[in-house]
Amino acid sequence: MVMRALLAGIVGGVIGIAAYSISQTGGQPLSVAVGCLIGVAVVLGGELYRRSAQLTEVRLVVLGSEMSFKTKTDMRHAAQRMFFQAATRVATRPLEDGHGNLREALTSLKTLFDLYREPLESEGTPLPPANGNSVYELALHILNFELAPFLTKWHPRLKAFEESDRGQDESEWSENSVFREELRALQERLRPYLIGLGEIAGIPDPASHLRRSARVSPPASATVPDQPSSPATPE
Missing domain, CATH: 1.20.58 (Methane Monooxygenase Hydroxylase; Chain G, domain 1)
Structure with missing residues (x-):
């Protein structure tokens, strides 16, 4: 300006x-x-x-259509908030086979859904720009085409398992592996959206914040040193 x-x-x-x-x-x-x-x-x-x-302009291709964003201050702030809200949740963090909790993963996605939806329904949400697209349109895409279908499908299925097999571990759920596979597919589909949000926010190399962290090898078990033998008791 x-x-x-x-x-x-x-x-x-x-x-x-x-x-x-x-x-x-x-x-x-x-x-x-x-x-x-x-x-x-x-x-x-x-x-x-x-x-x-x-x-000051970012162009993204979403669902085959190009979207153009003028990176004004209020839009950058909104994009930054949305980027970090997702980057710290299971929406981007890996859930390795045999690790993690499926119910917690679904709850995390539902929380993200609510966080993204709240500003869309707020009276304080800025009006769409005269030219280009609003970052909230991107949020609407994420909600309607990614998060909502996944939650609608898997929440009732996991709930039915929890209620019918009380006390049973999630690893014994017949759809455990399918859930994890579809979660990984969801994460891959969300990745371009989130990188786009990072670019709108002006975050340098936003993809670097979404890379899988190298697994840290657990420390080797400490070896207990040999205890000195007790001195012989004199007879």
Whole structure:
């Protein structure tokens, strides 16, 4: 915004000087020279404006359609909040076979669903921009096409297992492996959305925050040193 205002001031000043000079002299050579200067100023100003616009615009392809986002301050804040809300949950963190709790995973996804939906229903949500897309449209895609279908399918199935086989471990659920497989597929589909949110927020290399952390090998069991033998009891 500051750059654009400065640019407008410079171009306006050049045009003002040119108009004044022409009105004072009326000479043809000066008029031609000033006209050239105005043309150069307009062309350079347009180029600088175009580059400035490119630096504050992010384009994403979502469900086969291109979306364009003007990264204003309020939109960047919203995108940053949504990025970190997902980056710290099972929506992006791996749930290895034989590890983790399926009920907790579903609860985490439901919490993310509620966090994303809340600003969409809030009266304080900014109106959509006149040009381009809103970051909340991206949230709507995530809710309607990714999180909602997964939760609608798996919440009642896991609940039915929990109620019919009380006390049974989740590992014995017949759909355990299918749930985990579909969760991994969901995470892969969410990844481009979240990287896009990171780019809108201006986070450097947002994909690096979504990479699987290297598993830390458990420390080797400490070896208990041999205890010194008790001194012989004198007879």
